[in-house]
Amino acid sequence: MLLVVLEHDRGTLGEAGREALTFGRTLAAKMDVEMHAAVIGAGAPEAAGPDGIAAEAGNHGAARVYTVDGEVLSDFGPEAWGESIAQVTNLLGPSAVLTCGSERGNEVVAQAAVRLDAPMVANCTDITPPGGDGAEWSMTRVQWGGSLLEDATLSAAGPALLSCALHTVASSPVKPAPSATPPVQSIDVDLPPELARTVVKERVVLEAGVTLPTAPVVVGGGRGVGSAEGFAPLEELAELLGGRVGCSRAVTNNGWRPHSDQVGQTGTRIAPEIYIASGISGAIQHWVGAMGSKHILAVNIDPEANMVVKADWAVIGDLHQVIPAISAEIRRRWS
Amino acid sequence: MRILCCVKRVPAPGARINVTADGLAVDAAHLGFTTSPHEECGVEEAVQITERTGGEVTVLTLGPAEAAEQLRYAASVGAHHGVLIQTDGAAWDPERTAGALTSAIEALEESGGPFDLILFGNESADSGGFQVGVRVCYSLGRPIVNGIKGIEINGSTLRARREIDGGFEVYELAMPAALGVKEGINLPRYPTMRGRLASKKLAITTMEIDADAGGQALVRLHRPAETLSQTTILGHGPEAAPAVVDVLEELGVL
Ligand SMILES: Cc1cc2nc3c(=O)[nH]c(=O)nc-3n(C[C@H](O)[C@H](O)[C@H](O)COP(=O)(O)OP(=O)(O)OC[C@H]3O[C@@H](n4cnc5c(N)ncnc54)[C@H](O)[C@@H]3O)c2cc1C
Ligand SMILES: Nc1ncnc2c1ncn2[C@@H]1O[C@H](COP(=O)(O)O)[C@@H](O)[C@H]1O
Numbered sequence: 001m002l003l004v005v006l007e008h009d010r011g012t013l014g015e016a017g018r019e020a021l022t023f024g025r026t027l028a029a030k031m032d033v034e035m036h037a038a039v040i041g042a043g044a045p046e047a048a049g050p051d052g053i054a055a056e057a058g059n060h061g062a063a064r065v066y067t068v069d070g071e072v073l074s075d076f077g078p079e080a081w082g083e084s085i086a087q088v089t090n091l092l093g094p095s096a097v098l099t100c101g102s103e104r105g106n107e108v109v110a111q112a113a114v115r116l117d118a119p120m121v122a123n124c125t126d127i128t129p130p131g132g133d134g135a136e137w138s139m140t141r142v143q144w145g146g147s148l149l150e151d152a153t154l155s156a157a158g159p160a161l162l163s164c165a166l167h168t169v170a171s172s173p174v175k176p177a178p179s180a181t182p183p184v185q186s187i188d189v190d191l192p193p194e195l196a197r198t199v200v201k202e203r204v205v206l207e208a209g210v211t212l213p214t215a216p217v218v219v220g221g222g223r224g225v226g227s228a229e230g231f232a233p234l235e236e237l238a239e240l241l242g243g244r245v246g247c248s249r250a251v252t253n254n255g256w257r258p259h260s261d262q263v264g265q266t267g268t269r270i271a272p273e274i275y276i277a278s279g280i281s282g283a284i285q286h287w288v289g290a291m292g293s294k295h296i297l298a299v300n301i302d303p304e305a306n307m308v309v310k311a312d313w314a315v316i317g318d319l320h321q322v323i324p325a326i327s328a329e330i331r332r333r334w335s
Numbered sequence: 336m337r338i339l340c341c342v343k344r345v346p347a348p349g350a351r352i353n354v355t356a357d358g359l360a361v362d363a364a365h366l367g368f369t370t371s372p373h374e375e376c377g378v379e380e381a382v383q384i385t386e387r388t389g390g391e392v393t394v395l396t397l398g399p400a401e402a403a404e405q406l407r408y409a410a411s412v413g414a415h416h417g418v419l420i421q422t423d424g425a426a427w428d429p430e431r432t433a434g435a436l437t438s439a440i441e442a443l444e445e446s447g448g449p450f451d452l453i454l455f456g457n458e459s460a461d462s463g464g465f466q467v468g469v470r471v472c473y474s475l476g477r478p479i480v481n482g483i484k485g486i487e488i489n490g491s492t493l494r495a496r497r498e499i500d501g502g503f504e505v506y507e508l509a510m511p512a513a514l515g516v517k518e519g520i521n522l523p524r525y526p527t528m529r530g531r532l533a534s535k536k537l538a539i540t541t542m543e544i545d546a547d548a549g550g551q552a553l554v555r556l557h558r559p560a561e562t563l564s565q566t567t568i569l570g571h572g573p574e575a576a577p578a579v580v581d582v583l584e585e586l587g588v589l
Contacts, residue, residue: 018588040376064522078479091534106466110465111469113470119550120429122463122464144352144460144463148361148558149556149558153551153552155552170352201506206501206502211501253523262519266373290462306477314569315575317575322576322579323573326579330589
């Protein structure tokens with residue numbers, strides 16, 4: 001059996017959970033086993049109910065759903081989740097455990113792996129189970145935040161602990177939809193109370209709005225902008241387009257913009273309809289954060305810049321002149 | 336406070352990453368090296384904490400002899416001690432790395448007393464295994480939370496912030512504890528001339544430690560398929576603005 005641990009937030013299954021199921025379905029078929037799903041945490045049994053996560057898991061291919069609940073699972077806690085996965089794994093004996101390679105997913109599968117004294121392979125994009133001769137697993141995984149791929153092997157005495165890189169597959173339900181909700185079974189685990197030491201204590205909700213990862217337009221600025229003040233025209237254009245300003249690491253390193261605006265490997269991955277990247281050379285670590293954009297327009301004085309070469313459209317010139325001119329042209333057409 | 340930071344030396348590639356002919360490493364022939372960014376922020380955080388509360392920062396790295404460069408850099412921005420677990424430079428798998436780091440930390444604590452706080456990066460910049468810190472902490476019996484972008488210290492308790500969709504969550508850990516931090520937690524300072532000079536004199540402790548290989552093995556690195564796009568040059572300078580706005584109209588983002 002392949003066990004998929006579902007990422008959810010207080011009972012709501014997120015896109016990462018659906019992706020893990022979609023990826024897991026293909027893997028389970030290659031392994032020639034059933035895919036089961038586990039829901040860990042506060043209220044898991046209720047959340048898993050027939051209209052909840054269990055139904056959704058079933059629609060995405062899970063043949064069975066397990067729930068785990070307990071005192072110390074009142075909210076997310078990496079150690080308590082990891083210990084739960086380890087115990088469920090010992091009890092059910094899956095051949096592999098899979099999560100989505102989100103921040104939480106990778107963290108809890110690592111916590112489970114060390115408890116099972118098992119290797120773990122993070123952020124796979126393709127996984128081949130061992131052949132009949134009991135050989136090793138082989139997989140492709142991402143390095144450098146997606147700039148590079150690694151072919152790797154995994155030899156594990158017990159279950160293989162795996163995560164699939166975010167957005168490797170688009171989530172999709174099985175067709176035709178299964179006729180019934182999969183059976184739900186609650187599993188008893190024995191969680192030492194001290195695991196509460198890493199459970200979330202408090203949550204703070206910030207004002208919602210257009211965020212960088214979801215903005216329909218991102219106006220990006222790099223070292224070429226030259227200063228914090230230099231971003232005013234980019235702010236203006238972003239506002240006109242209902243978008244957000246993004247930036248490169250050169251900009252955050254100079255203290256011109258907060259890190260929350262940074263696009264790239266160690267920043268945010270964006271996916272706008274269009275990314276207007278100005279004064280950005282397009283280093284690979286920036287590119288991996290920008291490549292999810294549907295279209296890219298580069299503004300750069302250097303026609304050979306990587307960003308220009310990879311863009312759909314480019315304007316060659318000084319961004320300090322080009323960006324304000326675009327805003328002015330928009331206003332002219334609107335008036 | 337005694338704080339330990341675990342940092343990794345990684346190449347600093349430019350527009351693209353090239354791989355050596357045998358596919359086993361990044362071709363760093365023409366590249367500089369740097370500290371993995373999350374961990375660079377870990378060092379800055381540790382230095383800021385000890386500037387406020389007193390104490391010492393030790394930086395630990397496992398890598399080739401040249402990784403001393405990253406320890407000296409850390410010293411140039413305020414770290415007090417550097418420890419190198421020297422390898423021949425070949426990539427180690429996450430279990431082996433964690434095993435060696437654990438032994439080193441045990442030895443350092445044996446001689447110098449326990450670390451109140453151990454800082455890891457959320458993930459290393461190159462191999463990104465997302466597990467070394469978790470493994471080390473489990474072996475040491477110490478709590479760890481990853482994804483941390485804010486640390487507050489109240490007596491012997493840490494309050495740590497982690498970003499989530501639409502807000503953040505707070506963890507409270509009693510020290511000794513560990514955290515996996517992310518870039519953005521602070522803005523690392525640049526070394527001063529004085530810092531640079533002082534770092535040249537840093538006495539680096541070198542350890543020879545090995546650990547059992549784990550189950551994950553590298554076969555080959557390769558670049559993902561690149562989708563080459565035909566770039567349409569809309570024009571030069573501000574005169575290109577109308578062509579740009581035509582594109583924006585076409586895309587329906589206006
Ligand atoms: C492990 C690691 C992780 C990293 N993570 C990230 C990350 O998450 N995000 C990120 O962005 N970087 C990241 N980097 C840094 C990255 O390698 C580059 O250093 C950085 O992206 C460069 O930023 P830039 O393009 O703004 O600056 P530069 O590379 O200096 O480029 C500036 C560009 O502006 C152009 N320009 C200059 N003046 C003008 C003008 N007046 N008008 C128009 N164009 C002009 C120049 O032609 C040039 O193309 C990371 C690096 C490492 C090693
Ligand atoms: N070779 C190393 N030397 C020192 N610390 C390391 C090394 N490899 C990993 N780490 C630490 O463990 C964290 C997680 O690494 P990883 O599991 O590779 O993503 C890193 O951010 C570092 O803090």
